[in-house]
Amino acid sequence: MKKVLFIYFSQSGQLAEIAHSIAAPLLDNADVMVDFYEVKMVQSFPFPWTSEAFFDVFPESFQQLPGEIHPPDKAILETDYDFVFLHYQVWYLTPSIPINSFLKSKYAQTILKGKPVVTVSGSRNMWALAQEKVKILLRDVDAILVGNIALVDKHHNLISVITIVDWMFSGIKRRAYGVFPKPGVSETDIAEAGKYGKIVLPYLKKGNFEGMQRELVVAGAVNYRFFLVSMDKKGNRMFRIWSSIILRKPAKRKRLLQAFKYYVIFAIYGISPIVYLIELLLYPVLYVLKYRKEKLYYEGI
Ligand SMILES: Cc1cc2nc3c(=O)[nH]c(=O)nc-3n(C[C@H](O)[C@H](O)[C@H](O)COP(=O)(O)O)c2cc1C
Structure with a gap:
């Protein structure tokens, strides 16, 4: 059993x-x-x-x-x-x-x-x-x-x-x-x-x-979608900075969270489509240099 x-x-x-x-x-x-x-x-x-x-x-x-x-x-x-x-x-x-x-x-x-x-x-x-x-x-x-x-x-x-x-x-x-x-x-x-x-x-x-x-x-x-992993990595770098600042300044938490909300909306609809276009153009090169290995890594354990 x-x-x-x-x-x-x-x-x-x-x-x-x-x-x-x-x-x-x-x-x-x-x-x-x-x-x-x-x-x-x-x-x-x-x-x-x-x-x-x-x-x-x-x-x-x-x-x-x-x-x-x-x-x-x-x-x-x-x-x-x-x-x-x-x-x-x-x-x-x-x-x-x-x-x-x-x-x-x-x-x-x-x-x-x-x-x-x-x-x-x-x-x-x-x-x-x-x-x-x-x-x-x-x-x-x-x-x-x-x-x-x-x-x-x-x-x-x-x-x-x-x-x-x-x-x-x-x-x-x-x-x-x-x-x-x-x-x-x-x-x-x-x-x-x-x-x-x-x-x-x-x-x-x-x-x-x-x-x-x-x-x-x-x-x-x-x-596995190459662009999502790329955004995930960039997002982690930015979220680390934002979260440390917000936790260090409890008195300004509300205002900082409001600013963070607008940052997220701008990152998703303003920055990410531009990054996507650039990475799509570079896809053949990036596939050989990065994505092929990355796909195997994230499909593994
Ligand atoms: C506060 C919050 C943040 C989330 N952030 C992400 C995220 O960063 N990436 C993602 O793929 N989904 C994110 N989601 C979606 C969740 O992973 C999940 O799909 C959704 O909340 C449904 O989960 P449930 O089973 O608890 O209902 C988020 C959801 C919540 C509530």
Whole structure:
């Protein structure tokens, strides 16, 4: 009997749906026992978000400052799991505060130490550098990363910004203004996520994960887009500066967050299309020099 734990946090329910979809083939298997653990914070976050609350979580999210979480059930803490699926969403190019708080808590050490882990992100589309931060957090608790599934909104970057804002501020996953596509991970990708559970199943039964990530990638588990990784890196550099300044000047927090909001809008709609055009023109050269290697790296673990 293999014991598998699905860890997740989700405001809208999207990551909960993804977790249950991936778990379906495991639940059908008599040799596997599946548990779910939903991370719950003592201080919760609003959903739908107000604009003020949405930007107010930026400095603490980006600087990975943890908050207090409620302890997981005793039964979960006392079970010696063979395998863990860790689901997370990205907040400001960083694992969300609830997941960061869990990974930095004493409970993460108890649950994850020495355990093989597959990470599953459900983000808008910028997950690559957040995954690097999750890798460090997993290493800190001696967990063993054996696979990664990164589910995203596959629509154009600028469209997905409009649609996610509508989703986050209305709380409804709908076609914004009746014309845009639905935001987030598509219903089809969520419904079909069971294929990843099916791929992982024989590996977790064997306890040997060699070749598993390649199989997951072939099935569509990772969506590498060169421009998004490039923006992710640039965004991380700027967010580091902004978040340090805001945290160092608590008296000016409100005004600085307001300025940060306008900076983000300008960066997305003013700077990013120009950078995109330049990088598109240079694509053949950059592919040979950078993207080919980068793709293999981010598709790996
Ligand atoms: C405060 C906040 C910041 C976010 N920042 C990012 C981001 O930097 N990159 C990204 O791809 N998605 C970002 N998202 C989208 C989330 O990763 C996620 O897809 C969405 O919040 C749905 O998650 P849920 O399962 O908690 O409902 C952000 C969402 C929130 C609420």
